[in-house]
Amino acid sequence: xxxxxxxxxxxxxxxxxxxxxxxxxxxxxxxxxxxxxxxxxxxxxxxxxxxxxxxxxxxxxxxxxxxxxxxxxxxxxxxxxxxxxxxxxxxxxxxxxxxxxxxxxxxxxxxxxxxxxxxxxxxxxxxxxxxxxxxxxxxxxxxxxxxxxxxxxxxxxxxxxxxxxxxxxxxxxxxxxxxxxxxxxxxxxxxxxxxxxxxxxxxxxxxxxxxxxxxxxxxxxxxxxxxxxxxxxxxxxxxxxxxxxxxxxxxxxxxxxxxxxxxxxxxxxxxxxxxxxxxxxxxxxxxxxxxxxxxxxxxxxxxxxxxxxxxxxxxxxxxxxxxxxxxxxxxxxxxxxxxxxxxxxxxxxxxxxxxxxxxxxxxxxxxxxxxxxxxxxxxxxxxxxxxxxxxxxxxxxxxxxxxxxxxxxxxxxxxxxxxxxxxxxxxxxxxxxxxxxxxxxxxxxxxxxxxxxxxxxxxxxxxxxxxxxxxxxxxxxxxxxxxxxxxxxxxxxxxxxxxxxxxxxxxxxxxxxxxxxxxxxxxxxxxxxxxxxxxxxxxxxxxxxxxxxxxxxxxxxxxxxxxxxxxxxxxxxxxxxxxxxxxxxxxxxxxxxxxxxxxxxxxxxxxxxxxxxx
Numbered sequence: 039x040x041x042x043x044x045x046x047x048x049x050x051x052x053x054x055x056x057x058x059x060x061x062x063x064x065x066x067x068x069x070x071x072x073x074x075x076x077x078x079x080x081x082x083x084x085x086x087x088x089x090x091x092x093x094x095x096x097x098x099x100x101x102x103x104x105x106x107x108x109x110x111x112x113x114x115x116x117x118x119x120x121x122x123x124x125x126x127x128x129x130x131x132x133x134x135x136x137x138x139x140x141x142x143x144x145x146x147x148x149x150x151x152x153x154x155x156x157x158x159x160x161x162x163x164x165x166x167x168x169x170x171x172x173x174x175x176x177x178x179x180x181x182x183x184x185x186x187x188x189x190x191x192x193x194x195x196x197x198x199x200x201x202x203x204x205x206x207x208x209x210x211x212x213x214x215x216x217x218x219x220x221x222x223x224x225x226x227x228x229x230x231x232x233x234x235x236x237x238x239x240x241x242x243x244x245x246x247x248x249x250x251x252x253x254x255x256x257x258x259x260x261x262x263x264x265x266x267x268x269x270x271x272x273x274x275x276x277x278x279x280x281x282x283x284x285x286x287x288x289x290x291x292x293x294x295x296x297x298x299x300x301x302x303x304x305x306x307x308x309x310x311x312x313x314x315x316x317x318x319x320x321x322x323x324x325x326x327x328x329x330x331x332x333x334x335x336x337x338x339x340x341x342x343x344x345x346x347x348x349x350x351x352x353x354x355x356x357x358x359x360x361x362x363x364x365x366x367x368x369x370x371x372x373x374x375x376x377x378x379x380x381x382x383x384x385x386x387x388x389x390x391x392x393x394x395x396x397x398x399x400x401x402x403x404x405x406x407x408x409x410x411x412x413x414x415x416x417x418x419x420x421x422x423x424x425x426x427x428x429x430x431x432x433x434x435x436x437x438x439x440x441x442x443x444x445x446x447x448x449x450x451x452x453x454x455x456x457x458x459x460x461x462x463x464x465x466x467x468x469x470x471x472x473x474x475x476x477x478x479x480x481x482x483x484x485x486x487x488x489x490x491x492x493x494x495x496x497x498x499x500x501x502x503x504x505x506x507x508x509x510x511x512x513x514x515x516x517x518x519x520x521x522x523x524x525x526x527x528x529x530x531x532x533x534x535x536x537x538x539x540x541x542x543x544x545x546x547x548x549x550x551x552x553x554x555x556x557x558x559x560x561x562x563x564x565x566x567x568x569x570x571x572x573x574x575x576x577x578x579x580x581x582x583x584x585x586x587x588x589x590x591x592x593x594x595x596x597x598x599x600x601x602x603x604x605x606x607x608x609x610x611x612x613x614x615x616x617x618x619x620x621x622x623x624x625x626x627x628x629x630x631x632x633x634x635x636x637x638x639x640x641x642x643x644x645x646x647x648x649x650x651x652x
């Protein structure tokens with residue numbers, strides 16, 4: 039399946055491996071009294087104790103692999119059980135490496151348990167998972183296919199699990215405790231949740247709560263594995279260690295071998311005995327016996343491989359970092375096929391777009407969301423995920439009245455940090471909807487102008503920080519049908535307070551089609567004005583509070599007249615990646631194609647990411 043281009047470039051500038059300040063110390067010895075985290079709440083500890091009560095040693099041992107229940111056969115060579123060998127297809131012995139059982143377990147690798155909805159112990163399931171170093175100290179990763187049907191279930195992660203009784207100096211089968219996955223805190227790429235999963239993105243992040251002693255995951259086990267980017271040219275890597283829990287055994291296997299590239303988008307490794315149950319197990323580079331650089335998890339091609347001697351991982355490129363940053367920032371998770379941006383057929387009906395901090399998570403993270411007004415009167419909110427993508431759309435309204443909304447823009451007019459939606463209607467009425475979010479939606483309407491003949495001539499508008507020294511996006515720039523451009527400073531719920539002419543009526547500005555406020559030079563201070571013209575020219579006017587748009591203007595031409603931007607129908611600017619830096623351009627094109635150009639400047643636009651292909 040071909041990789042979608044926008045996702046491949048979504049995290050430009052990331053290093054090959056992310057450094058963290060979490061101490062690199064090994065896990066504290068199980069015999070030492072655990073120190074609870076200061077952030078653990080009584081409710082979280084209660085949930086962890088409930089998980090411990092349910093996940094008895096017997097229930098963990100009898101859990102079956104998510105990816106199939108295999109029959110097992112006795113191996114006369116070593117007395118252990120092994121899966122039947124599939125006919126044909128085995129590689130030469132020289133290409134394989136023997137796998138070794140790690141009876142003492144591994145602190146950063148464990149079983150990932152899925153509780154049956156009906157509390158039937160024999161139907162509980164498991165995969166393998168690994169801890170991931172993060173500022174939250176609470177992230178684990180597994181294969182997405184382990185979770186696709188786990189919605190609403192009670193899930194837990196048991197790092198360092200080892201089957202069998204305890205011995206001197208050890209703390210039994212669950213040496214670090216049981217960490218319940220927090221409800222709703224699962225991040226899976228929406229492309230994997232479609233009817234036909236995209237095996238390029240067979241990975242998922244989980245945020246776990248503390249254990250019953252109140253410890254966060256990395257406080258209990260030591261630093262997790264370091265998420266590491268893998269370029270498509272470097273899928274063949276020496277000395278990679280894989281680990282996982284095969285069904286019928288529940289003792290982790292570990293193997294080290296060189297990987298090879300497969301189909302230019304998967305990493306392949308030859309190791310014996312990796313049968314059902316190992317899905318989600320880590321591919322580790324520079325493994326030190328406890329942790330390493332995380333370059334993959336067992337999954338991807340044929341959900342990790344059809345034979346127990348060959349395993350695969352989806353490539354860890356920008357897609358995995360997009361989900362990682364969603365999990366770290368606690369951004370809205372993708373929630374299925376509806377979480378995609380839809381089809382070009384749908385987007386050809388978009389009639390208005392604007393950006394702002396609407397969703398509660400976006401207000402907290404200082405990143406942008408997208409609001410769209412459709413031709414049938416529906417208004418939708420697409421929560422940004424903070425990594426140049428979007429979560430599932432939220433319907434704000436569906437009313438034929440909204441067919442009459444001619445322009446929409448967003449700003450913080452009420453001054454509380456949450457954005458408001460300003461609408462110019464076909465009859466000249468101007469309305470502000472206060473504090474728009476996933477709960478309030480469009481309930482709090484304030485009329486700034488009643489129906490009138492003047493405002494029917496407004497052809498483009500945007501809110502921003504334009505008036506010099508102000509910190510809120512509460513100034514409104516308006517282009518009129520005769521080419522006049524005016525600025526209304528410091529709009530609030532009480533109305534418009536004065537008008538400043540930026541440009542008298544003229545022929546040129548009557549051809550402006552989209553306006554947007556952007557930070558194309560720096561993330562703070564007064565904003566620049568982005569303009570898309572009808573002839574395909576795209577310009578940015580630097581700091582219009584200081585320079586204006588007349589003779590003293592500082593104009594930067596991002597695209598010349600006659601460019602392909604003649605085929606654009608809508609454009610807006612938001613902060614979809616770096617918090618607060620409003621310089622990412624979202625554009626809708628004729629035919630319904632939707633694109634995003636991140637990190638644009640007055641010198642150039644960022645590379646094009648395709649959100650919706652035509």
